[in-house]
Amino acid sequence: MKTAFLSLSALLLGAVVVFGQGESAKTRSGAESRFDYEELAKAPDKVRAKHNPLAGDESAVAGGKKLFEQHCAECHGAEGEGGKKAPSLVVPAVQEATPGAVFWVLTNGVVWRGMPVWSKLPEVQRWQLVSYVQTLKMANSKTILH
Numbered sequence: 001m002k003t004a005f006l007s008l009s010a011l012l013l014g015a016v017v018v019f020g021q022g023e024s025a026k027t028r029s030g031a032e033s034r035f036d037y038e039e040l041a042k043a044p045d046k047v048r049a050k051h052n053p054l055a056g057d058e059s060a061v062a063g064g065k066k067l068f069e070q071h072c073a074e075c076h077g078a079e080g081e082g083g084k085k086a087p088s089l090v091v092p093a094v095q096e097a098t099p100g101a102v103f104w105v106l107t108n109g110v111v112w113r114g115m116p117v118w119s120k121l122p123e124v125q126r127w128q129l130v131s132y133v134q135t136l137k138m139a140n141s142k143t144i145l146h
Contacts, residue, residue, distance in 0.1 A: 075114075
């Protein structure tokens, strides 16, 4: 039993070391983020190429903001600035990602990092969230550090 626990602990520690070596990013405050953004790059090319069918729709942005406040702000911060539980969404790694890549991460989550899978949200609501997240770059463009 003790050996199994130690083996599992070593395996989990190894996973943290391997997966935790992704690109770091600076938050709006300039502090280094302990999160990486490599999941965005894992989106399949076909999905990454998807365009947001709600792009440019202000009502989609408003709906996405409400959804963000209900489901995302607790971890990502009220303005997407990030926190102890989740990374900033105003960093270039997120803001320069394609809508399809953001949609893919939202749909599949990043379970090993604590982000839930949101595939049960209707597709239109996930696109609303993408629409809102992409407005964060405009609202916070003066505070993003490259």
